[in-house]
Amino acid sequence: MTRLPDKRANLAAMRPILPPDLFAWLADDQRTASSLVGGPEEGWNIDLGGRLLYPSGASAYVDPQVSEFLANPVRRISFAASNFLFEEDQFGRDGRFTPRPLESKRLAAKLHEQGEFIAARFAEALLDHVDGQSLEWFPEKDAGHLVCFGLGLGLHLPMLVDALAIRDLVVVDPFPEFLRHSLHIVDWKALADELNRRGGRIWFCIGQDSQTLAEQVQTALRGPNYIRIDGAYMFQHYDVAPLPDVIRQIQERGPILEMAKGFFEDEIRMLTHTVQHHLAGPARLLVDQPPSKGPIPPVLVVGSGPSADKSMDQVARLQRDGAVVISAGTGLGVALNHGVTPDLHCEIENTVTIDEGLGLLTRDHDLSKITLLASWTVSPRTSAFFPNRIFYFRDSNAGSRLFARPEQVIGLSGPTVANLACRAAIALGVRDIYLFGIDLGSRARDVHHSEKSAYNLVEDEFWKTGRGMDGLEIEAPGNRGGTVFTSRQFQLTRTGFERLIRAYDGTNFHNCSDGVRIAGADPIDPVGLSFAGSEATAAVDSVLAKLGAAADPDPELCRTKLLAYRQALLQWWTGVEDLLRRPDLDLDGLIDGLYPMIEDGLSATRMDAMGAIQASFAGSITSMLQLSYTVLRHLPNGDRQTATRFLAPRMREILSDSVRRAEQNSRDLESEIPK
Template sequence: MSEATMAELYERNLAALERRAPGLVPVLRSIAAPKSRLCGSLEHGELNLDLGHARLYEPDARQFADSQLANYRLRPTRMYINLPKCPRQPELIPHFVLRAVFDHFAELSVPAFPTDPHEHAGFMIVYGIGLGLHLPELVENYDFRHLILVEQFAEFIHHSLHLVDWAAWLDRLEARGGTVRFLIGTDPGQMAQRIYWDLRHGQFGLIDGAYVYRHYSSYLLDKAEELFREKLPVLGVGAGFFEDEEKMLRNTFANLAECDFSLLEPKRRLEKPVPALIVGSGPSIDGAIEELRRLRESAVLFSCGTALGVLLRNGIKPDFHCEVENDPQVWEHLSDYRRWTDFDGITLIASTTVDPRIPGLFPERILYFRDTVSSTGFFGKNFKAVYGAAPTVTNLGLRAALIFGFRDIYLFGVDLGTRRPDLHHSKDSFYLTDETWKATHTKQIEPMCHELPGNF
């Protein structure tokens, strides 16, 4: 292939990437002098990537890719999800659906469920792009929707764009409704986390049977895959249930239609020069109130959930208050606070799924679209969902502070445990000040039987 042909192919491929991964294109164009270099050629069967200390492929890129693809065709690596348990006495909508599905197949006299998932899958995860000779065949021969490409070195993609017709396989993937996601970095922990969240995105219902392809081995790719595998047991945790999704749809519609608000989206912002204090209602907050009072005027304060009552009872008003739960009880508690104080100067940060009576209690409101819920799929398609804002409301406080650009962040009362089981929350939280809740909720708290080293 002549240099002119390679340059033409490179520009055509960049144009195709501009539509699918616009943030990647400037990175690739900035690579003027890559540390690695192409050697040999496809035509003569000796193409390779010279890394300086060694070559990436043995014996060459084409033979390596062909052999690897042939082995993968014989036994593709896939992810398997266990069948859900079907309760004998259904209570929730998912239980009734499962019961109906199981009964349907029982009537058909299906002897057993198939051991292998269907060839159609929601995902293919590819660890390693290298020169990318394997990518066209993977897209052509395997039926998946969402392609996740994990790579440490952007310059490998730079080389590949001169050799492989990326535009052709990207068009083929797009024609069947597929998408591509590039995960490029040097931190295996972040890589594993990004894979996790990608799988929990729009095609989450199709993770069973996801394809996994390892192109080459490196410390980063090996470690990223290892860390991701550690997350597999919790991949399906918190997927929600029908009744809750129905409530969140109603709440989101009402909040979007009826209240004025700003929208919180993860995007680049200027770094803030002051610290942020994230306040939960764990029991340790009782011993830190005076420190909070001392720091109040030199920091930005985020109260989280029931911590608002704790702060207000001690004469401290936060700058922001965070709520994520969609239960009406949240509105009841906030309304109770309003009977003896006001929320002047406090800006609400809340999911669009909260009870629609809550935003009106605050003078200023910032809403966000939660990740992986149906209401975001319906109403937030053109906006960025906020990930990492659950499962506790203090996760939201931390995530909001990071989105705003705070880099010095301190946690108060974010205990996630206690030294004394009877002091599960601050003494000033409604759990211990409201007589009704003291009589009912405390009886429902699961016993704290796991003893671990503490840091407070």
């Protein structure tokens, strides 16, 4: 007689890994539209109300499906491998892969051309070490993830977990009631315990919206095992909507899935800028304000998309009505060149091109009346253009971890300056945000920005091509109907907007742009808008007054923080170096040993000196580990073991140099503090 699982034990195992509302619904035995039918002898099934999910029963459907998959599994080749290690002609039309000896010098050159944010010294050393060897398709069967598109009754899941050496199981399905039915026949507790033993877990992505499901899958793949993303198994149980669209979106997000989480050189630069700003002139701090009971003016966020040129007359008119105008990045030039002076201007990046663009604007425009709202991490050269400054703490970077209290961090403020402009408005208590020139694409593939933006007003090919931006090759629904061409970078920005909109449902978003549709932002024609005579026509000063007076420089705070940073650096490096000196360290031991030492820098919010150290090194270490895993798993097993013994010594050498650089940078900054 078949033993059925304990439903209560299953629920207890699911409590820590399910959203509270979904768990509460599962625990409540209310009726559902579908029902569990059959039994262990005659076979289980789901009655959908007139028809069965499985024509001949769950087992009869699952057994051959799993056998066929295991004989020829669908595996996800990482973006790094497909776009960096391998060539297009190595992938045959019949799906076969042709091995070819690796050429380290050619790949190193390709590495620099693509500007990959990885530890370049380590990458070149690793490639040189395996130079001339032939990379195979997937000689190793282990993987970090198994993504199952379709739950049904879940009988396939134990079979797949038993057969495949995976760590994380990601279950994607539109129907929560299927999960409830499965509690009676799948031993979820045993599955959870086994994956926990392997260093993984179960991720549930349940819902009807394809974009939300794709984001949840992305979150799972970028979890603690995302270093092992190469070779992930993709199993499709059935093709019920919206699962095919989820699969399509996951495929499109390849580069986003593996986007580096910062890198050491940039973290050191951002920490330096944070300290320098704390030592400079007075500035106000942006923090989330409590809801206001009085009138709040609407905010118009101006970007530099192609459609901005057609709507600046409306922006000027609405600003006269009392709306607050916030320009985002190169949207400042668009506004100024159309005769609109923004009330606030947002910057988030710390690159030289930001300073160059602002410098060009000062030839024809006065920036002194515009208040800068920027990350503490921007270059002091950027903030120097604006006498009035408001700074905010970005989440996750080393400077914020070192200086900010948790409640001072402005989350969901990225990935781009346009996202920041909206998040800043929310922090100030704004209830209505109108987007202008936030196109995230274009009606025409070859038109990427406004004619009045710096991209099209300077005689520089780098700017004219969008400063190295991806081509607009992806079709997406338009905000005003039809099709708009977008890119992976813009898709990531759109995802950021949609997360922000869902998180702050008390704020109304109105999209006046003629670009990509943003879910949750109402498409609107600004021609009919009017704020004249409204109670919401308060002055911009009434919004900024909430932030209080500007704070003076605090040299002693900087001195204390930098000392704590160096002390944490020494403690952290002692642990890392001890691990890297272990004689028995293999690839899995290296990954599993280093991850806890950078985990808070990747996902948690440890707001202290140790959190700053982890944030400083997390991105580069993750990139080194991910490249190691990707390269070595495509080598024959013997070569993989040989190459593994090379990793720790070279990583120790490179990290030791970086630790010395971080320490010296901290001392140099301390020397700038007035006595």
